[in-house]
Amino acid sequence: MKLIYGTAALLAALALAGCQNDGIPYVSLGLDDVYKVARMQTVALRPAFTGEAYRWSVKTASGVDSLLGEQKDYMFLMQYPGTYDVTFRIIDPVNPIVHRMTFYVVEEEVAYSPYISRVYEYCPAPGQFINTMPEYREGDTAETMRQKAEEAISGTAQSGISLGAWGGYVTFGFDHTVINVPGAYDIRIDGNSFNSAAHPGVDGGSSEPGIIQVMFDENQNGRPDDRWYEIDKSPWYTDEAATFGYAITYRRPDPDHRPTPGTGDNSAMTDMTYIRWEDNRGVEGYLYKNRFHDQEYYPKWVDSPELSFRGTLLPQNGVDVSGNGSYFLQYMFKYGAYADNYPNDARDEAGNYRNGFDIGWAVDPVTREPVHLPGVDFVRVHTAVNQYCGWIGETSTEIFMARDLHIAVRPDQHQ
Numbered sequence: 001m002k003l004i005y006g007t008a009a010l011l012a013a014l015a016l017a018g019c020q021n022d023g024i025p026y027v028s029l030g031l032d033d034v035y036k037v038a039r040m041q042t043v044a045l046r047p048a049f050t051g052e053a054y055r056w057s058v059k060t061a062s063g064v065d066s067l068l069g070e071q072k073d074y075m076f077l078m079q080y081p082g083t084y085d086v087t088f089r090i091i092d093p094v095n096p097i098v099h100r101m102t103f104y105v106v107e108e109e110v111a112y113s114p115y116i117s118r119v120y121e122y123c124p125a126p127g128q129f130i131n132t133m134p135e136y137r138e139g140d141t142a143e144t145m146r147q148k149a150e151e152a153i154s155g156t157a158q159s160g161i162s163l164g165a166w167g168g169y170v171t172f173g174f175d176h177t178v179i180n181v182p183g184a185y186d187i188r189i190d191g192n193s194f195n196s197a198a199h200p201g202v203d204g205g206s207s208e209p210g211i212i213q214v215m216f217d218e219n220q221n222g223r224p225d226d227r228w229y230e231i232d233k234s235p236w237y238t239d240e241a242a243t244f245g246y247a248i249t250y251r252r253p254d255p256d257h258r259p260t261p262g263t264g265d266n267s268a269m270t271d272m273t274y275i276r277w278e279d280n281r282g283v284e285g286y287l288y289k290n291r292f293h294d295q296e297y298y299p300k301w302v303d304s305p306e307l308s309f310r311g312t313l314l315p316q317n318g319v320d321v322s323g324n325g326s327y328f329l330q331y332m333f334k335y336g337a338y339a340d341n342y343p344n345d346a347r348d349e350a351g352n353y354r355n356g357f358d359i360g361w362a363v364d365p366v367t368r369e370p371v372h373l374p375g376v377d378f379v380r381v382h383t384a385v386n387q388y389c390g391w392i393g394e395t396s397t398e399i400f401m402a403r404d405l406h407i408a409v410r411p412d413q414h415q
Helices: 142-153
Strands: 004-006 016-021 024-027 034-038 043-045 053-059 065-069 074-076 082-091 097-106 118-123 169-179 187-190 204-206 210-215 229-231 243-251 269-279 284-290 306-313 318-320 328-331 375-383 401-404
Touching (some): 074 082, 142 169, 169 401, 187 375
Parallel strands (some): 034 097
Antiparallel strands (some): 053 082, 082 097, 187 401, 210 229, 210 375, 243 306
């Protein structure tokens, strides 16, 4: 629960107060004069009146006003405790208005965790680890599977979940707003990617990248129902050219479906026509079933005979280096920011986690234009590649952990 207190506004309508400042009267805008709030928690400031322009500023330690924003509404969010003197101005030739507020930002009552605290949605696509990671048991529903996914990746549990084939996703959050610290990596997401021991020095092995989306709780209702933005670190690199607005539909096998076993190089496949899929580019195919995973691949708690997903598609990164389907090398994408792309301990030349990202890389998913978010309350990851790699199976993003890089890990917690 958020710790936010405010004094009652003195006036409910546009009425002049007694004192003046620089010839501009103080008025009540439905804003309080004093707020007390825990750090990394948001106060939504929505003035009741309008003008030609707006200015939010905060007084720095040197006494100078520093610009916070120039929109009518402002989300107050601070990383550190302290006293913050904020001024809001409505710039208008007829009714110029000034309102000053003091924010007392305090430490949280219960120390924040750097790890996931809640899974909001677990919606995997079909895949060879579905119904086992986490395990489905007879009678499970979407809600009980969500709870199992939460148990698997929240806190320090880190037993992992699979998102299945392209499009399958999970939505999770923390017990606080992750602050967008300018120029810094804010969140790290761990999967189960690894480098090939047979190809030392090559950025390849098992890489099953997931597209990352983020959301700020703008309406402050605690639910992921605002606008999603996509983390897009390097849209200018053509070797990672993505397909935007890609869509796919998977169809549950009919009860009387008869398997089509593979032969020759596909002898590990027990059904080559198992789960049919079609995309919005006129391409269709199948998710194969292999002998290493003989459970149902279609989520058993889903009643619908079809599952559809939409999002960004990355190019295929799997190469059959054996030539006979016995060994695939899945190369890491070098430039973008994805989950389950590099090994969890991999870092770049600057020391940043390669599976980490800066909230400042968020873009509008339609226009691809950069957006500024003060922080992030919800994160969504979906499998980004649509491919099958022989006996290894479909490319499926796995998630084991996510961490706010601005919250220190306590000694009793795993790194």
